[in-house]
Amino acid sequence: MTSEYQTTRPRFTRRRPHAFAAAAIFLLSTVAMGAARAEPDAARFPSQPVKLVVVYQAGGANDIVARVLADRMTRVLGQSVMVVNKPGASGAIGAQFVAGSPPDGYTVLMGGAPLVVARALYKNPPVDFEKSFSPVGKAVNLNVVLVARKSYPAHTFHQAVERERKQPGSSTMAVTAGVFELYFARLNRLANTQIVKVPYNGVPAAMNDINGDRVDMLIDTVAAQKPFIASGATKPLAVFGPKRLAALPDVPTLAELGLKGFEDQSYVGMLVPKGTPGSVVRKLNGALNVALADPDVKARLENLDFGVEGSTPEAFFKEMKADSDRFAELADVAHIEKQ
Structure with a gap:
């Protein structure tokens, strides 16, 4: 019995590395094939309609901006950009929907203020924009x-x-x-x-x-x-904001009146789920900025008293991060109880 055991054991030991090697080769080839499939998909973006998710009901500021931009971005991208309203929970429902969507660029969030103030108002924010999203770019300032x-x-x-x-x-x-x-x-x-x-x-x-x-x-x-x-x-x-508005030229800014903490502005921009390929983010950012530069789009938004201001993804993230930090500090100083 002992001799039989000793003759079978080496055969088992010699085969084990080959089994691991085969498994490793299979795993690597699977990853490589997945990457190969993902790369052409990103290169072909967009090959289907894009959903632009608004976290408020139709008719609000975010919705108006989204619909004006969607029309022009459709022509730039060559695919329909459809506005989808997902209101509720102060914007959290729509934001969570986008955060949980595939990171392929086909589901885009129209967001801003609710994401920026979350840390200041909630002990456990429903969505963390730093962890859940990649910024595409700012669209407008909300006067x-x-x-x-x-x-x-x-x-x-x-x-x-x-x-x-x-x-x-x-x-x-x-x-x-x-x-x-x-x-x-x-x-x-x-x-x-x-x-x-x-x-x-x-x-x-x-x-x-x-x-x-x-x-x-x-x-x-x-x-x-x-x-x-x-x-x-x-x-x-x-x-509010750094300067008087053309729509209300006789109304002073709070900064003019001696309150020096109101130079910042609320805003609306676009974000996609974290992990979206950089090439897709850049393509969306390019389409957004082309739309914002269109004279007809710019005039329509400005006539509605929005301040048109495009940006790079990096600049938009930097602004959101700075505002989030500032609001969190303000909430602490003002003793605002977090929900």
């Missing part, structure tokens, strides 16, 4: 304005601040989004006021209370507020 109800006693920002300082907590402000909550906190801190926050699920509900004199002020996009300002339903007190 933002602080408005007051028509019958609010103050007619300028300074008057509103003076009124609030004399009667702390006597003024209220509607807050409809995470980024606006952080703007609100920063405004209170820099202006040394105690304006009371009134949270809303969206601008329509907030505007009902503005029109009903139940809340005093609101932070919103110029695009959304322009009709109300034109009709006199709201009055602009100040604009």
